[in-house]
Amino acid sequence: MKDNDVMVCRCSDVSLKELRELIKEGYHTFEEIKRITRIGMGSCQGKTCGNIVLRELSMATGKNINELNMQSNRPPVVGVKLSLIAEEADRDEL
Amino acid sequence: MSYSADVVIIGAGISGCSIAYNLAIKGIRNVIVIDRSYIASGATGRCGAGVRMQWGTKMNCLLAKESIEFYEKANEILEYDRDVTFYQGGYLLLATTEKEISQFKENVKLQNSLGIPSKMVSLKEAKDIVPHLNTDILLGAAFCQKDGFLDPFLTTDAYYKAAKRLGVKFLTYTEVKDIIVNNNKIERVVTDKGDIWTDKVVNAAGGYSKNICDMVGIDIPVYSDRHQILVTEPIEHVQGPMVMSFSMNLYCQQNPKGPFIMGRGDDNEPRDLRITSSWKFLEDMAKTIKNVLPPVANLRVVRQWAGLYNMTPDKQPIYGKVDEVDGLYLAIGYSGHGFMFGPLTGIIIAEMISDAKPTVDVSLLGLNRFKEGNLILEPSVV
Numbered sequence: 429m430k431d432n433d434v435m436v437c438r439c440s441d442v443s444l445k446e447l448r449e450l451i452k453e454g455y456h457t458f459e460e461i462k463r464i465t466r467i468g469m470g471s472c473q474g475k476t477c478g479n480i481v482l483r484e485l486s487m488a489t490g491k492n493i494n495e496l497n498m499q500s501n502r503p504p505v506v507g508v509k510l511s512l513i514a515e516e517a518d519r520d521e522l
Numbered sequence: 523m524s525y526s527a528d529v530v531i532i533g534a535g536i537s538g539c540s541i542a543y544n545l546a547i548k549g550i551r552n553v554i555v556i557d558r559s560y561i562a563s564g565a566t567g568r569c570g571a572g573v574r575m576q577w578g579t580k581m582n583c584l585l586a587k588e589s590i591e592f593y594e595k596a597n598e599i600l601e602y603d604r605d606v607t608f609y610q611g612g613y614l615l616l617a618t619t620e621k622e623i624s625q626f627k628e629n630v631k632l633q634n635s636l637g638i639p640s641k642m643v644s645l646k647e648a649k650d651i652v653p654h655l656n657t658d659i660l661l662g663a664a665f666c667q668k669d670g671f672l673d674p675f676l677t678t679d680a681y682y683k684a685a686k687r688l689g690v691k692f693l694t695y696t697e698v699k700d701i702i703v704n705n706n707k708i709e710r711v712v713t714d715k716g717d718i719w720t721d722k723v724v725n726a727a728g729g730y731s732k733n734i735c736d737m738v739g740i741d742i743p744v745y746s747d748r749h750q751i752l753v754t755e756p757i758e759h760v761q762g763p764m765v766m767s768f769s770m771n772l773y774c775q776q777n778p779k780g781p782f783i784m785g786r787g788d789d790n791e792p793r794d795l796r797i798t799s800s801w802k803f804l805e806d807m808a809k810t811i812k813n814v815l816p817p818v819a820n821l822r823v824v825r826q827w828a829g830l831y832n833m834t835p836d837k838q839p840i841y842g843k844v845d846e847v848d849g850l851y852l853a854i855g856y857s858g859h860g861f862m863f864g865p866l867t868g869i870i871i872a873e874m875i876s877d878a879k880p881t882v883d884v885s886l887l888g889l890n891r892f893k894e895g896n897l898i899l900e901p902s903v904v
């Protein structure tokens with residue numbers, strides 16, 4: 429398989445080729461790559477693709493994976509419906 | 523490392539990158555932009571990135587109009603290899619009180635006189651524009667199709683790349699620690715990676731603008747305020763415009779790719795530099811959205827985040843030189859709407875530095891207005 433056939437991020441449609449080109453252009457952190465491609469911002473919030481991005485960054489920069497930062501974890505970890513939050517809030521006020 | 527530069531810009535957000543690009547096209551290319559993190563890591567990369575021409579003062583209307591007209595052509599002008607994805611679905615401003623209605627009418631008159639194609643719309647027209655809007659709670663609305671939003675990170679990246687091609691140097695992951703002033707003149711900028719000799723510094727440090735001014739002993743009446751924002755799961759595209767209400771403290775847009783993005787301010791926020799997320803914001807947001815755009819409340823929240831608004835007493839930016847230190851320029855205090863002024867910020871500051879005639883007169887926006895008590899009264903800020 430060629431790089432551009434391999435999907436790194438299924439949620440946001442990013443191929444391995446695109447990822448490697450960005451790293452080559454000099455974008456060397458997860459946060460930058462995420463903001464350009466939306467990688468890791470899909471419905472799984474990077475649970476699937478995050479580690480692949482780190483591995484590629486590690487290979488390109490020679491840094492150990494442990495030294496590289498994953499994107500920040502932001503609440504809520506699983507999706508909650510806004511209407512449910514609103515109902516809970518109204519109940520608390522009774 | 524030790525460098526020298528004609529101009530050092532502190533902050534690589536939309537302001538710093540736009541200023542750098544505009545200096546470069548004027549031929550001032552020995553410019554260094556410093557950021558303690560990566561490009562657009564501050565408020566810029568965290569913002570709603572909505573842009574609107576619907577303002578209540580002539581100056582703001584012109585700043586926004588010219589900026590939006592630039593954004594319409596940004597891909598071509600900046601020769602960008604990606605797409606800043608400018609989507610002009612309009613802004614629908616909701617009125618819930620008679621006072622808001624008469625204010626909007628006045629604004630529309632002013633806007634039209636400046637060539638801005640805004641108009642008042644009836645509740646029925648508002649519903650045609652946004653079918654899922656709860657018009658029962660409204661009295662009317664104003665609409666301008668030219669308003670919209672774009673990708674803040676890619677837009678800044680476009681300026682960054684264009685400036686870099688023209689010879690501007692960017693030092694990312696480099697923090698400014700001090701600015702050395704001698705006889706009221708700037709001598710050098712001290713960073714954690716070494717000194718940069720220069721006699722001109724632009725403070726474009728966003729939420730940290732006060733810290734930079736502290737370094738040269740200037741006390742500015744500016745503080746930073748946390749603003750939160752959230753994004754939902756994507757659905758099919760059903761909402762063209764940004765829906766915004768001053769009285770209900772809400773803005774909500776749908777990205778053409780599907781997710782809804784919404785935010786609101788909170789006057790009870792502590793005035794510090796925190797950018798973590800809170801549960802209270804989620805609750806207030808959920809209740810407001812259920813009231814204004816009921817079906818949107820059925821969507822799941824996938825992420826929430828926060829950034830800093832750099833606030834001034836009249837919620838208007840501060841542009842220009844200061845009396846106390848020669849060579850210092852301010853481009854700060856956007857109070858939550860600095861992204862939409864980005865293109866003009868760059869043009870104006872570059873004109874000031876090169877002593878050129880200003881494209882839009884912003885002499886009212888100097889730091890001295892606070893001392894002199896000449897605050898700007900702009901009725902249309904969130």
Ligand SMILES: Cc1cc2nc3c(=O)[nH]c(=O)nc-3n(C[C@H](O)[C@H](O)[C@H](O)COP(=O)(O)OP(=O)(O)OC[C@H]3O[C@@H](n4cnc5c(N)ncnc54)[C@H](O)[C@@H]3O)c2cc1C
Nearest residue numbers: 533535537558564565566569570572698728829860861862
């Ligand atoms: C949640 C939210 C929603 C928003 N929505 C909108 C909107 O819809 N429309 C709109 O127009 N505006 C909006 N804004 C406001 C907008 O984001 C800002 O006004 C604008 O991005 C300011 O850009 P800037 O380049 O001046 O500052 P920033 O983007 O904050 O950049 C300042 C940079 O300076 C760097 N820096 C600071 N101190 C130092 C130091 N000592 N050394 C080195 N670097 C330093 C920081 O790292 C940062 O990258 C919103 C803001 C927030 C938080």
Ligand code: FES
Nearest residue numbers: 437439470474477
């Ligand atoms: S696979 Fe990348 S966000 Fe889900």
